[in-house]
Amino acid sequence: MIDILTKNLPILVVLCPLITSLFVVLIPNIFFSWILTTLSTFLTFLFSILLYQEIQIQSHISYALGKWMPPIGIEYIIDKVAIIPIIIISGISFIATIFAYKMIPDEIEKKSISKVYSLWLLAIAGLLGLVTTGDAFNLFVFLEISSLASVALVAMGAQKDKQALVAAYNYLIIGAVGATLYVIGVGLLYGITGTLNMEDLTNRISDLNNNKALIAGFGFMIIGIMVKAALFPLHIWLPRAYAYAPSAVSVLLAATATKASLYILARILFSVFENSENLINNTLLYVILPLSIIAMFAGTIMAIYEKDIKRLLAHSSVAQIGYITLAFAIGTKASIAAGFIHMFNHAMIKGGLFIAITSLGFFIQKRVTINNLSGLGRAMPITFFCFVLCSLSLAGLPLTAGFISKLYLIKATISSDAIWIAILILISSALSVVYLWKMIEVMWMREGRKIVVKENPTIYISLIIITFFNVYFGLDASLVVNGSFEAAEKLIGDLK
């Protein structure tokens, strides 16, 4: 039995939420469907931890689905890189599911709750499938599972605000265009190589330098993934989708969805196309680097002028995605590691901030705008305290996780002789303090309505867990840092 378990771990991580989602939809009882969802996400998290231990021993697991040897069949690849997004997604989704217990029945009508939990699990499973697969077309299928499920989840916010529908519609259309562009890219590459398996693709394109179809295929793939990862000019779907989704869904999406796509971006850039160095270097230098810098500033400035808090956090996500892609664009081992560190930390920070803000929204039963926040900090001290810690982490103050990622990012830029980028990062971080301070000030300093709020343990337990990790990984970051450096080493090897 244990044998079967360890042998099939790579697929079990994806299969656990996928199969449970089929059963959850049949349970009419709200409580039991929540229990099943929680169990399933917990098991998924457990499997991914086991997988992490397995990966420390084997360092590269290839799992041939249907026992057909790749490249004939579909292959799952887990290595030291893939394990990072797997841990992020499964961990955050477990915390978000606990958080969902109170939030989902509050915002969604009773009749559709079991369906929502089913979609919830499907979204998680899609993201996990996305990061584990080693097949370019299978990636598309899981991309669609996760995006259809998340679109439907965003649209469920329509019971509170009808704008959720438009947000969901835009998310669907832009996402579908992105996915189709990706499919065109895969098609062109398939046309010239005859394979869909990523490792095989790497080998077969190595002697096809300067093939026009190769360049075009690469371009289309990257554009498609950039849409999904919400890199700057293609991010327009993100703020609305995050802002109008139901609370728990905002937490789940903000913390996980773009991370999976960013991982795919890194993998395409540094692993699949590792043999076409010219192409990659040009893309990094002339496309991704400028776009990330613009994203960093545009996101932060939009956030400063935003009054709706959920949108504000979404704009700040755009900026943070900019940091991560910037780290990838510099393209040294240290910077890619910094990118992964920030990917991990940002998931925790944004998860924490969204949990804090949406639980405020839960108690005031309104949209959370900057004016609605006044005095809430005093009414809800625990939530406020956690919110402040996560904000400090986002701003990158010492002793928090955010500090570690900024530190390694700036170290990496300096060691690759790009001081001006380091300065830009510092300026952008300083700007982010503006909007964070604005919120904290309103919550604590300003007089507000005298509401008596009993903070609910099912809500703040998830907040406390996530804040604890924010601080813990600020004090002892060795686990994340080592993992990220190993991942970076695996990705770009001994080249640089």
Next chain:
Amino acid sequence: MISSTIGIWNYWIVFCLMMIGLFLVIGRKNFLKKIVGLTIFQTSVFLLYITFGKIKGGTPPILNESIDSIYSNPLPHVLILTAIVVGVATTALGLSLVLKINKEYGSIEEDDISAQDLVDYHDDIETRKSVDLKFKQ
């Protein structure tokens, strides 16, 4: 010569079809038309894949008795079967969203809807500000 010209012609038209579909999606403001555009876009991408899979003088990939028959490449067919079903799933979800949008907004034109949303957005912020002010006094 003629065959290669016609061959390239096929590729080119397929690319044109894709771009017309894409234009309908990103250029038109009608929500239903965008979904139609998406269908056109995806169907044209299917054509590209299937065109790759064709072999001159080949037969459909169903095994027959004769030994020397050449079968067209089955893999693109399989991929496109998957993609067609994914496409119809996207269409169905999009249409249901359009229905809901029409019910809530009374329109499916993007210009109209963003105007309404803008009013809503400022409306919310302003009224709440005044409510808060009243509360303070």
Next chain:
Amino acid sequence: MISELLINAFLVTIMLSIAIALIRTRTVIFTVILTSAYSLVAALMFITLDAVDVAFTEASVGAGISTILFLAAMAYLPKKEEESISSEFVPALSCIILGGILIWCSYDLPEIGQLTAPIHQHIAPEYIKGSKEDIGIPNIVTSVLASYRGYDTFGETIVVFTAGVAVLALLQKNPAKKNKSQPKQKIRENA
């Protein structure tokens, strides 16, 4: 051989004219019918390209179910598409650029129908051989679909399931909803 390609070129030209008609028309019923026709011609095209399974699916799913869904949705929607006030220049330009890139790269794509192309040499022969020896099913598409790439098909079943659950959750009746959009409607009319 030439005749096969000529039929292809003919069908593809019909599709082009349908697509152009789609850009020009602003009547919703025409749009829906033209989309259905487009799918049907695409299905014909798939037959000439030897993809019988795909043609079958495109005809039943693309031209059948999609059209039914479009027609069902159309009953509740406005019958005319409004002319947009905003310029369509930027979208058109980006489409032309992307199309240009594709046409530029088409010179390096393998010529249609060449047996020597890598796509026909690399993995496909093993499927054709294996379908007979390992699986014993005459329809190679089925054996690739259900066995060699069975996991893709599983994912695709899940996609369909997701869409079904999503639409059921979305279109469920919710009588308890507060209709707070009434006063705002007025503001818009004044503005």
Next chain:
Amino acid sequence: MHNNPILRISTKILFAPIILFGLYVQFHGDFGPGGGFQAGVIVASAFILYSLVFGIEAGKKLFPSNINLILLALGGIIYGGVGIVSMLLGDEFLAYNILGSSPQSGQHIGILLVEFGVGLTVSNVMIALFNAFASYDKIKEK
């Protein structure tokens, strides 16, 4: 439309042959074009035709929506179940070889079950989609 005798009678005559054709496409998929998807859509089209001619309520009476929901999930469960059984027997996910006495018969059993699962899900999703769209108007009136 509900009172047109030609439509009503021809629908009743056509209903069974359409489903039969669907089953043919489903199980003949190994030998000719066809398989789970196409069969699922064809079977669904029989029910859609029935609903179109006799009304949604009659269609729902013929095929209740809670059974629809159960079957919709069941298709996926069958597909995943085949994979899990092959895993429990000691092979990889969706490795059919181990299901039968010989690899070939295992493949046959696996493909048959899997295609059945696909057909079940696809047909039920299509019926559910049509019902959801067609009865949308009534929701509006309430």
